[in-house]
Amino acid sequence: MSVKITPCLEPSNQNITEYFGYFCDPINVTFNFAFGCDNSTGTYKVVAYRSRYIYDQLAAEVRVINMGDDVWRNIESFPVIPFCYDSVYYGAYKYVYLSGALNWLAIHNFICYDCNDITVDQFVIVSLDLETETYNQYIMPHGFDEVPPKEPTIGVLRGCLCFSYSYKETDFVIWEMKEFGVEDSWTQLLKVSYHNLLIDYDFSDPRIKFVFQLMPLFLSEDGDTLILESNQESQTIILYNRRDNRAERARITASKATTDNTTSDHVDLYYANDYVESLVPSF
DSSP states (O other): OEEEEOOOOOGGGGSOOOTTOOOOOSSOOOOEEEEEEETTTTEEEEEEEEEEEETTEEEEEEEEEEBTBOOOEEEOOOSSOBOBOOGGGTSOOOEEEETTEEEEEEETTBSBOOTTTOOGGGEEEEEEETTTTEEEEEOOOTTOOSOOSSOOEEEEETTEEEEEEEETTTEEEEEEESSTTOGGGEEEEEEEETTTTTOOOOTTSHHHHTTOOEEEEEEOTTSOEEEEEETTSTTEEEEEETTTTEEEEEEEEEOOOOTTSOOOOOOOGGGOOOOOSOSSOOO
16 A cells, blocks of 8 residues: 655745744754644744753753744743653654643653663653643553553544553553543553564564654544554554554655755654644634
């Protein structure tokens, strides 16, 4: 099976704008950026954040700007600093936007993932409410009882915050928070064997065991079809039918026109998100 994805670029994206204002900093530590909407006012906000060591103490810095303003504001730092995903993704701090909040996976007292030095109790989801610009923390599902070799991920499936990970090198597990912000609403959405996902990697190889990661990309409205991406397979997705407990591979091809009429057929599925027309909720 072959799936074609055609990204759309707005013409204005080709231009540099001063709309967001700017800030300069002499410290050579890169900022990461996140984007979301304050649902109470419909105001879009950009959040800039970074972490670094100051005299052997880990510290984070968080700044916010409202679209239409030209001044970045410093806000309270993270209560727990989100951990940095590995260098395969260039030190990315992956976040998800949901219900007027930006959400990161964090580990108490750790910024880099090492399955041998952490416990399940140290995991937490840090959530920044874009209305109040304050933080909440959510604990993991009670069924999460073993630290996986590769870091878990968070995402959004069918409008619910999800938490997924590899279990004992035999199964893939997804939990969903049925009601955002309510820890008691965690429900196991899926536990499927790698055999049924047609995954037969050699987990005795450390280059697989500590690197392999599945990323849920999309779940159909009826809950039957799940799209997954494996970081061990380039330009390929796994289509899993939950009702029939069957999986198949699909090859991804992409086309993207550029200003010089050249094209690229590569798509980075790790950063893929569902398309939504607007982040502003309809009431």
